[in-house]
Amino acid sequence: MTARRLLGGGRIDRSRQITVQFDGRSFLAHPGDTLASALLAGGQKILGRSFKYHRPRGLVAAGVEETNALVHLRDGERHEPNAQATMVEAFDGLRSTPQNAWPSLQFDFGAINGLLSRFFGAGFYYKTFIGPFSGTKFWMFCEGFIRQAAGMGRATTLADPDQYEKINAFCDVLIVGAGPAGIAAALAAGRKGDNVILVEQDRDLGGSLLSEPVGSPSDGWLAQARAELDDLPNIRVLTRTTAFGAYDCEVFGLVERVQDHVLAPERGKPRQRYWVVRTSRAVLATGAIERPMVFAGNDMPGVMLTSAVRSYLNRYAVLAGERIVVATNNDSAYTAAVELAKSGAKVTICDIRKEIPAQLGANAKSAGIDLRPAHAVLKVTGCKGVKAAYLVPVSSQGKATGGSVRVACDIVAMSGGWAPTLHLWSQRFGKPIYSEGLDTFLPLAEKGAFTCVGSLVGSASLRDALQQGHKAGGGTGKEPALFGHADFWGRNLLPVTVVTKADGGTPGKAFVDFQHDVKLADIDQAYREGYVSIEHLKRYTTSGMAADQGKTSNLNALARMAELRGLAIPNVGTTTFRPPYTPVTIGAIVAHDHGLHLRPTRLSTIHDWHTENGAEMMDAGLWLRPWYYPENGESITEAYVREAIHVREHVGIVDVSTLGKIAVQGPDAAEFLNRVYVNGFKTLPVGRLRYGIMLREDGFVFDDGATARIGEYDYFMSTTTANAAKVLARAEYLLQTAWRDLKVHVTSVTDQWAAIAVAGPKSRRVLTDVTSADLSREVLPNNHFTYVTIGDVPCRLHRMSFSGELAYEIYIPAKSGRKVWEALIAAGPPHNLKPYGLEAMGALRIEKGHIAGSEIEGRTTMKDLGLEGFASSKKPFVGSVLRKRPVLEDPKRPSLVGLEIIGNQGATAGSLLFAMNAPAKGHGEGWVSSTTYSPALKKNIALALLSRGPERFGETIQVVDFVGNQTLHAKVVSHHFFDPEGHRQNG
Amino acid sequence: MLRIPCPVCGLRDETEFTYGADATLRRPDMEETDPGVWHDYVFIRDNPQGRHKEYWHHVSGCRQWILVERDTLTHEIFGSSLVREVAA
Numbered sequence A: 001m002t003a004r005r006l007l008g009g010g011r012i013d014r015s016r017q018i019t020v021q022f023d024g025r026s027f028l029a030h031p032g033d034t035l036a037s038a039l040l041a042g043g044q045k046i047l048g049r050s051f052k053y054h055r056p057r058g059l060v061a062a063g064v065e066e067t068n069a070l071v072h073l074r075d076g077e078r079h080e081p082n083a084q085a086t087m088v089e090a091f092d093g094l095r096s097t098p099q100n101a102w103p104s105l106q107f108d109f110g111a112i113n114g115l116l117s118r119f120f121g122a123g124f125y126y127k128t129f130i131g132p133f134s135g136t137k138f139w140m141f142c143e144g145f146i147r148q149a150a151g152m153g154r155a156t157t158l159a160d161p162d163q164y165e166k167i168n169a170f171c172d173v174l175i176v177g178a179g180p181a182g183i184a185a186a187l188a189a190g191r192k193g194d195n196v197i198l199v200e201q202d203r204d205l206g207g208s209l210l211s212e213p214v215g216s217p218s219d220g221w222l223a224q225a226r227a228e229l230d231d232l233p234n235i236r237v238l239t240r241t242t243a244f245g246a247y248d249c250e251v252f253g254l255v256e257r258v259q260d261h262v263l264a265p266e267r268g269k270p271r272q273r274y275w276v277v278r279t280s281r282a283v284l285a286t287g288a289i290e291r292p293m294v295f296a297g298n299d300m301p302g303v304m305l306t307s308a309v310r311s312y313l314n315r316y317a318v319l320a321g322e323r324i325v326v327a328t329n330n331d332s333a334y335t336a337a338v339e340l341a342k343s344g345a346k347v348t349i350c351d352i353r354k355e356i357p358a359q360l361g362a363n364a365k366s367a368g369i370d371l372r373p374a375h376a377v378l379k380v381t382g383c384k385g386v387k388a389a390y391l392v393p394v395s396s397q398g399k400a401t402g403g404s405v406r407v408a409c410d411i412v413a414m415s416g417g418w419a420p421t422l423h424l425w426s427q428r429f430g431k432p433i434y435s436e437g438l439d440t441f442l443p444l445a446e447k448g449a450f451t452c453v454g455s456l457v458g459s460a461s462l463r464d465a466l467q468q469g470h471k472a473g474g475g476t477g478k479e480p481a482l483f484g485h486a487d488f489w490g491r492n493l494l495p496v497t498v499v500t501k502a503d504g505g506t507p508g509k510a511f512v513d514f515q516h517d518v519k520l521a522d523i524d525q526a527y528r529e530g531y532v533s534i535e536h537l538k539r540y541t542t543s544g545m546a547a548d549q550g551k552t553s554n555l556n557a558l559a560r561m562a563e564l565r566g567l568a569i570p571n572v573g574t575t576t577f578r579p580p581y582t583p584v585t586i587g588a589i590v591a592h593d594h595g596l597h598l599r600p601t602r603l604s605t606i607h608d609w610h611t612e613n614g615a616e617m618m619d620a621g622l623w624l625r626p627w628y629y630p631e632n633g634e635s636i637t638e639a640y641v642r643e644a645i646h647v648r649e650h651v652g653i654v655d656v657s658t659l660g661k662i663a664v665q666g667p668d669a670a671e672f673l674n675r676v677y678v679n680g681f682k683t684l685p686v687g688r689l690r691y692g693i694m695l696r697e698d699g700f701v702f703d704d705g706a707t708a709r710i711g712e713y714d715y716f717m718s719t720t721t722a723n724a725a726k727v728l729a730r731a732e733y734l735l736q737t738a739w740r741d742l743k744v745h746v747t748s749v750t751d752q753w754a755a756i757a758v759a760g761p762k763s764r765r766v767l768t769d770v771t772s773a774d775l776s777r778e779v780l781p782n783n784h785f786t787y788v789t790i791g792d793v794p795c796r797l798h799r800m801s802f803s804g805e806l807a808y809e810i811y812i813p814a815k816s817g818r819k820v821w822e823a824l825i826a827a828g829p830p831h832n833l834k835p836y837g838l839e840a841m842g843a844l845r846i847e848k849g850h851i852a853g854s855e856i857e858g859r860t861t862m863k864d865l866g867l868e869g870f871a872s873s874k875k876p877f878v879g880s881v882l883r884k885r886p887v888l889e890d891p892k893r894p895s896l897v898g899l900e901i902i903g904n905q906g907a908t909a910g911s912l913l914f915a916m917n918a919p920a921k922g923h924g925e926g927w928v929s930s931t932t933y934s935p936a937l938k939k940n941i942a943l944a945l946l947s948r949g950p951e952r953f954g955e956t957i958q959v960v961d962f963v964g965n966q967t968l969h970a971k972v973v974s975h976h977f978f979d980p981e982g983h984r985q986n987g
Numbered sequence B: 001m002l003r004i005p006c007p008v009c010g011l012r013d014e015t016e017f018t019y020g021a022d023a024t025l026r027r028p029d030m031e032e033t034d035p036g037v038w039h040d041y042v043f044i045r046d047n048p049q050g051r052h053k054e055y056w057h058h059v060s061g062c063r064q065w066i067l068v069e070r071d072t073l074t075h076e077i078f079g080s081s082l083v084r085e086v087a088a
């Protein structure tokens, strides 16, 4: 292959010269080139090695359908694998390297795989797992070998230094593809005043028109159209942008390669931008991709699609070779053949068809082309590039009918017809419809909010495409006129793409899927082994499953299977497409949503005090909460043990602002609470609060918390931190659906109130100091609240305990949370007040036997948790009937107990429980839910759910952690470890 | 992604909503004591193909529960209304 850059022509900027690198070599290029066109012009034949057999591979295409020329781009942290050289714009300093070609492109050690090719045939992966190889170490042997030799690109492990962003957009009409049809649609819609987004994956608008020779009539039309697109303010044109996904309700995913065409993004610009577009309607003008032909050696560097050879000639002014054989079965290749001949190449056309339209024959002849009807390429020979093609006379089925003639050549240009780029349509609507005449699948021109135009629907000529686009856009303004052009759809197609010997075989490997190295013989083998359904064929051979998703291979694989089965193509079926149309960088989809921006972080209004005072923080859902406050370099264990002891001996404060808080208001608020809580709320007087339990409809425990009656029709409900949103949504659901007769409003006030728990024997004294109020037991008994002022902040003071100590909760207008916290700290020294964190809070509640999220985990009932006494028998409540299901009343169900662990080792949550004499196998008789070292008891303790638990107090059991491989022994006790009578909290 | 019309907020992304429940079911009265009735309400669902009525919650919007009529096969959405305004 002796490609060369022509002295004139092309849509490149010859005034500037740039350098790109590939495999350590420098290539001169011009702005407007792609990496592929620069490499072709520079004579680089081999661009990579094939996936399985490591055969040398060169360019097949000039666009997004390229299947061979996958390269690595850039180095270091910007290294990028699997870039299609045809889609990479050439820029000065671009560094690229081949992938999958160790140790080098020219001498490839892996080519020895070719000798082992029977191992890589269809079904290889399946067969190594089942059948005679099953249970042997054969797979492991193969795996190491395959991993080293096969595979696509290599990703970097370094962090991506670039920014990506996401943008939401809305429009009346989204037009995908800015070829002639798409542009006509955009202009018509834009003139009408529609809000239009026009998407083009290329850097330039024009589509197939860019592959017309410079100076063609289309250039003038295109220039005019571009100017009008610029002028219309309601048209947004996105170039370098791929619409990769069409989703329900006319939502599209696009990715805009904002700064991929430069060495490193300019400051402040994203590398790529992910667009989520919602549109009222869509016009698809995505064109069609040429089909390769299947013959022996069709993967040799130098065998290319005719449309690509034409594109390199006219757009990039690169003549791909000097002696070119065009292998076709339709009219569309003739324009290219004539242009190539006129540019100085010696051209031979072999056309499988016997009858060739007279005008085409005349054109070819006058261009000096050797035209051979009823002939085809049987095989191509060469070593690292095409040297010769063997032409044979063929039947109308593509089988050789005579001896072959060797024609020396350096390029074989294939044109097996066209396959519409119907991926987006298929993503949305499923199976396309087979067209007999065009031997391909087409989308419906009109379906739902989609209109398909141009060569996507097989429009026969440029004129048709323009008219369709114009109409789809709304038909506004002058109809675009652009004639005198060759048809760009393969008219008069003979639906044969496979060329074989008379016996149906190929003299050498003939490839169907280049990227996954799937041969014609693999399709045949899959058929013989019974994998005849198209979905099985795909998975068995992996045809169409590479990064290119079978853009060039699907139809040929399908046609071969149809031939083998003696069925018409539509009866064999076709696979449907799923997003993305082309690979999308994860970074673009993630955009800014990573690290701290992955999800919101909720902070209490006291947060800054915690961090300023050395607290270690921990995640609790979206919240950050103080975990412990280490003193003098304490470990977490030392810190929380000290904090817990401190609370029991003196007084501690803990930030509980994260508790869910819901205002329940309205004349029927009491009735509402009475229905959602298992216990009665109708009798709760103003000024009192009550602990309540909620069930789900199915009778399992949902949540718990205290609710205070603020006024006649005004309640303040608290929920656990984790369930706040769920409880509110559930309340809204019931009130808006089933209980619409209740006059109740529920409003989340979580963010409006900061909350601080004050716990410990000295808590009353601290609070009396800061409030100057009478907080004696007589004035404010347990489960009562009152209003106080701390500093100048009006607060509500609830008396209730989670720790088992004399304790209070202060509810403070959120903005003053820190002020009140600091007032407590300031008043603290005489009473030895200290802050404590979540870890100590957990230890205190476990000692007290209070349940939390680890016990209310969706599988436990009130009975399981020993809470049945709370349930009112006088009224129905949510879950009141189904909680009595026999299976939930089974006495063998695990129920809540305490465990005193024997020895110095603590148990781990999730450990399974077994009787002492039982083998530690299976799921056991229960599990450990919460565990801590109890400073009060000076023991390791745990809460657990144990079958028939309360009957087994005193029994010693095994506590087995299968993950940590640890077995402990524990004594079953009541879960009320500490102060079971509640003297301390009621004091 | 679905686009769901909220009677209060207009056409919004599915991500602003959470699916709630099958809207063709009616919650039994609070006084209902037959476990079979509750069992059917909580556990038994048809799996219709085609037009179906569903409750969705505009949880990141107006927080209204809405009744959406949707084709379970094509995801076409035929309209929505506030549940509190639908005849019980």
Ligand SMILES: [Zn+2]
Pocket: B006, B007, B008, B009, B010, B058, B061, B062, B063, B064
């Ligand atoms: Zn809404």
